[in-house]
Amino acid sequence: MTLNPQLNKDGALKHLLTIDGLPRAILTHILDTAEGFVSVSEQEVKKVPLLRGKAIFNLFFEPSTRTRTTFEIAAKRLSADVINLNINASSQSKGETLLDTVDNLAAMQADMFVVRHAQSGAAHMIARHVAPHIHVVNAGDGRHAHPTQGLLDMFTIRKYKGEFHNLRVAIVGDLLHSRVARSQIHALTTLGVPEVRVIAPKTLLPTGVEQMGVHVYHEMAKGLKDVDVVIMLRLQNERMRGALLPSAQEYFKYYGLTPDKLALARPDAIVMHPGPMNRGVEIDSAVADGKQSVILPQVTYGIAVRMAVMSILAGN
Amino acid sequence: MTLNPQLNKDGALKHLLTIDGLPRAILTHILDTAEGFVSVSEQEVKKVPLLRGKAIFNLFFEPSTRTRTTFEIAAKRLSADVINLNINASSQSKGETLLDTVDNLAAMQADMFVVRHAQSGAAHMIARHVAPHIHVVNAGDGRHAHPTQGLLDMFTIRKYKGEFHNLRVAIVGDLLHSRVARSQIHALTTLGVPEVRVIAPKTLLPTGVEQMGVHVYHEMAKGLKDVDVVIMLRLQNERMRGALLPSAQEYFKYYGLTPDKLALARPDAIVMHPGPMNRGVEIDSAVADGKQSVILPQVTYGIAVRMAVMSILAGN
Amino acid sequence: MTLNPQLNKDGALKHLLTIDGLPRAILTHILDTAEGFVSVSEQEVKKVPLLRGKAIFNLFFEPSTRTRTTFEIAAKRLSADVINLNINASSQSKGETLLDTVDNLAAMQADMFVVRHAQSGAAHMIARHVAPHIHVVNAGDGRHAHPTQGLLDMFTIRKYKGEFHNLRVAIVGDLLHSRVARSQIHALTTLGVPEVRVIAPKTLLPTGVEQMGVHVYHEMAKGLKDVDVVIMLRLQNERMRGALLPSAQEYFKYYGLTPDKLALARPDAIVMHPGPMNRGVEIDSAVADGKQSVILPQVTYGIAVRMAVMSILAGN
Structure with a gap:
């Protein structure tokens, strides 16, 4: 009934590639399932046998200790066997194509590929290519999507705010x-957040961002006014070297989240950041470590959300 | 009764270093044991407890994601604890000798070393050196041997052809x-294949190869005639840079396996390749992905064969 | 009752950061606990479920295959989930602070951090920072301490010599x-060794070493006289490049342990070395492989001692 490559013909989740196009019921099912896994990580024995004997491959074509670690922990708490592959120096340099590499790993009876790749669309390409019993999770592809990050952000917002239908969220x-x-915006709009704002200088906004259903602001003073949730994005250092930005100091002055600027939001607003943070660039330490910050709970919930995604896709 | 360093005094397998000199009964026992493990990898819970609590060290002195991964998966499906060691930058650079490194790991109560090394004979040297309760598997040493690859190739041939005694095989x-x-030739002749052919330009043939019991051909047209099995070898890119070969295009023209050339073999001939493939160099994509190709089943059977070797050597 | 950051308010071990300041009862408790784990590593199934479902992070900011491997094996024999993190290229290079990295990993519900860092005090800083339920083990910080190495040395001495109160030990x-x-000296004096000697050229002695309760010698002939235990230290190659030492040959001549020099010690003296050895620099092969050498048993006992430390800190 659907052409969504992430869903099987019964409408159940087969791959998690992007939040774009996923029905609200699927997102809610993931968040509800994650709810049950929060407590697993708080037990003395942080383990459930849901993926026992399953082989999960972390295929990281781009280095990322942090994201790889969260998937590894989530898989181990589900009792899966995890194989970490940092694919640069070896197969790729031996002239093998990406799809040959994937075919080979699939032939080792993989159950799931967690894929991080510098090119947008890599996880989709792999999902289209693999046999039906193999599940693909996109752990970040180029500038395109990072759906588990988007989901853990939604989980965190729901934990602190209870509901989505009455929120103002600024990114x-x-x-x-x-x-x-991109993943956050799709998730927020799908889950019914009535007002999603984006705040950025023109040089850091994609063209046509308004068509994603967001309100565009260029000034923090206006954009943060009365919001319930502030999501800060990481500013990669390499951006400063190009022509996009004058300097880190300048950026911090206008767009860095300081206690003063945060005071414009609602008094009970929460502050989020996907990490790793550049303190003093996009966020002030007083805010990062302040009482409105939920940045570390995001990490904690990230494990539960990834456990939920993996168990929904491949659970025994 | 035997001086073969791979066998104990009862003639049972103690190490797997090379196929050269192993009796047919041992090879057949490994293949028969692997037969039982194929189904383990197809179960929902891909695990048996045969090596539970055993410590298996992957000692890779030469990088190889693919081979290391197959051993890691095989060990985990047998419930062993696997320790991956990529030994370059650390111990070796600290001036420690290879045998001191091995002694140290052995002192951590290792049960098995899976060794990949650029130098021929490295696995033998380690096997001679270690205490009797430690088993060594050669995962490729220099130009010498890669016995588990040879065994998985035999397993694949037996799966598709049933028997060995009536086959013509071309490498x-x-x-x-x-x-x-080298490992394939020893395995094929030991298992009773009556006609093993090798096809290569003179510059890529070892001197005295005829003494291994093979028929030498320099032309595909003659060498492939009526064979049951075609085993393609990987052509490493670095060979092209030296004086051995004119160019990849030239090589492909004369020795690359195309549908036309494959048509000279028996109509039910199977095509094998140890991977990673150089498409358009030694093999055409139409053949690699064609219906006579058993290249991906080789990978699948490779897990079962490695599980068989490990469990025969160290099973509880 | 105590300000020792390694002990909780009941005087039990919470972190293992340094042997300096730990009461004798704690050291003895670790050694006694390790005694029970020696046999685990000798079993067919080398596993006990004491840390099942615990998450142990090996945080190695400095490469060390050997030490990382011993902790990994120890943790796996206790049935913990182990996550290896070699932190250089990734988070640190992304501008994140050390404590932000630690906070993030802690938020993934870590139970223990095993920390190796080039800077003295790194493990202490992390221990001060983390939440009370997280345990920190110092696996070597700068020139400061390497307490599990010190403890495994004490375990080895006790195994071979029975008691501490009647020993002469030379380092x-x-x-x-x-x-x-440094860790050895603290351990030896705490455990009641009446005479600890250090033997070194002046350029390789820290100022004020006498205040640690040791006797200083500059000549092997005098320093080794009648000792029960000789502990050789590794001479790092990079020292030779500076002004501290003339050459490796020269060093070996004066301070390398040869059979001749060892003959000055008691006939039943044991020889120890933390590894990796530089044969022909600080130790002669005839001694390293000789019958007084207990260098490989040190490695074996190192696993048991690390299992003891981990299970005391975080056991279910």
């Missing part, structure tokens, strides 16, 4: 290069 | 630098 | 740069 910073922001 | 390509070919 | 070599020596 601040380098939206142009951010796969995280 | 095509860079035999000079190939430890894989 | 030979580069004490200036050695975190190992």
Whole structure:
């Protein structure tokens, strides 16, 4: 009934590639399932046998200790066997194509590929290519999507705010290069957040961002006014070297989240950041470590959300 | 009764270093044992407890994501604890000798070393050196041997052809630098294949290859005639840079396996390749992905064969 | 009752950061606990479920295959989930602070951090920072301490000599740069060894070493006289390049442990070395492989001692 490559013919989740196009019921099912896994990580024995004997391959074509670690922990808490592959020096340099590499790993009876790749669309290409029993999770592809990050952000918002239908959410910073922001926007609009704002200088906004259903602001003073949730984006250092930005100091002055600027939001507003943070660039330490910050709970919930995604896709 | 360093005094397998000199009964026992493990990898829970609590060290002195991964998966499906060691930058650079490194790891109560090394004979040297309760598997040493690859190739041939005694097998390509070919030839002749052919330009044939019991061909047209099995070898890119070969295009023209050339073999001939493939160099994509190709089943069977070897050597 | 950051308010071990300041009862408790784990590593199934479902992070900011491997094996024999993080290229290069990295990993519900860092005090800083339920083990920080190495040395001495109160122990070599020596001296004096000697050229002795309760010698002939235990230290190659030492040959002549020099010690003296050895620099092969050498048993006992430390800190 659907052409969505992430869903099987019964409408159940087969791959998690992007939040774009996923029905609200699927997102809610993931968040509800994650709810049950939060407590697993708080037990003495942080383990459930849901993926026992399953082989999960972390295929990281781009280095990322942090994201790889969260998937590894989530898989181990589900009792899966995890194989970490940092694919640069070896197969790729031996002239093998990406799809040959994937075919070979699939032939080792993989159950799931968690894929991080510098090129947008890599996870989709792999999902289209693999046999039906193999599940693909996009752990970040180029500037395109990072759906588990988007989902853990939604989980965090729901934990602190209870509901989505009455929220004002602002996403601040380098939206142009951010796969995280794209996933967040799709998730927020799908889950019924009535007002999603983006705040950024023109040089860091993708063209046509308004068509994603967001309100565009260029000034923090206006954009942060009365919001319930502030999501800061990481500003990658390499952006400063190009022509996009004058300097880190300048950026911090206009778009860095300081206590003063945060005071414009609602008093109970929460502050989020996908990490790793550049303190003093996009966020002030007083805010990062302040009482409105939920940045570390995001990490904690990220494990539960990834456990939920993996168990929904491949659970025994 | 035997001086074969791979066998104990009862004639049972203690190490797997090379196929050269192993009796047919041992090879057949490994293949028969692997037969039982094929189904393990197809179960929902891909795990058996045969090596539970055993410590298996992957000692890779030469990088190889693919081979290391197959051993890691095989060990995990047998419930062993696997420790991956990529030994370059650390111990070796600290001036420690290879045997001191091995002694140290052995002192951590290792049960098995899976060794990949650029130098021929490295696995033998380690096997001679370690205490009797430690088992060594050669995962490729220099140009010498790669016995588990040879065994998985035999397993694949038996799966598709049923028997060995009535087969014509051709091995095509860079035999000079190939430890894989050497292991295949020993396995094929030991298992009773009556006609083993090698097809290669003179510059890529080791001197005295005829003494291994093979028929030498320099032309595909003659060598492929009526064979049941075609085994293509990988042509390493670095060979092209030296004086051995004119160019990849030239090589492909004369020795690349195309549908036309494959048509000279028996209509039910199977095509094998140890991977990673250089499409358009030693093999045409139409053949690699064609219906006679069993290249991906080789990978699948490779897991079962490695599980068989490991469980025979160290099973509880 | 105590300000020792390693102990909780009941005086039980919370972190293992340094042997300096730990009461004798704690050291003895670790050694006694390790005694029970020696046999685990000798079983067919080398596993106990004491840390099942615990998440142990090996945080190695400095490469060390050997030490990382011993902790990994120890953790796996206790049935913990181990996550290896070699932190250089990734988070640190992304501009994140050390404590932000630690906070993030802690938020993934880590139970223990095993920390190796080039800077003295790194493990202490992390221990001060983390939440109370997280345990920190110092696996070597700068020139400061390497307490599990010190403990495994004590375990080895007790195994071979039975008691501490009647021993003469000599530590030979580069004490200036050695975190190992510092940990050994604290352990030996705490456990009641009446005479601890250090033997080194002046350029390789830290100022004020006498205040640690040791006797200083500059000549092997005098320092080794009648000792029960000789602990050789590794001489790092990079020391030779500076002004501290004339050459490796020269060093070996004066301070390298040869059979001749060892003959000055008691006939039943044991020889120890933390590894990796530089044969022909600080130790002669005839001694390293001789019958007084207990260098490989040190490695074996190192696993048991690390299992003891981990299970005391975080056991279910």
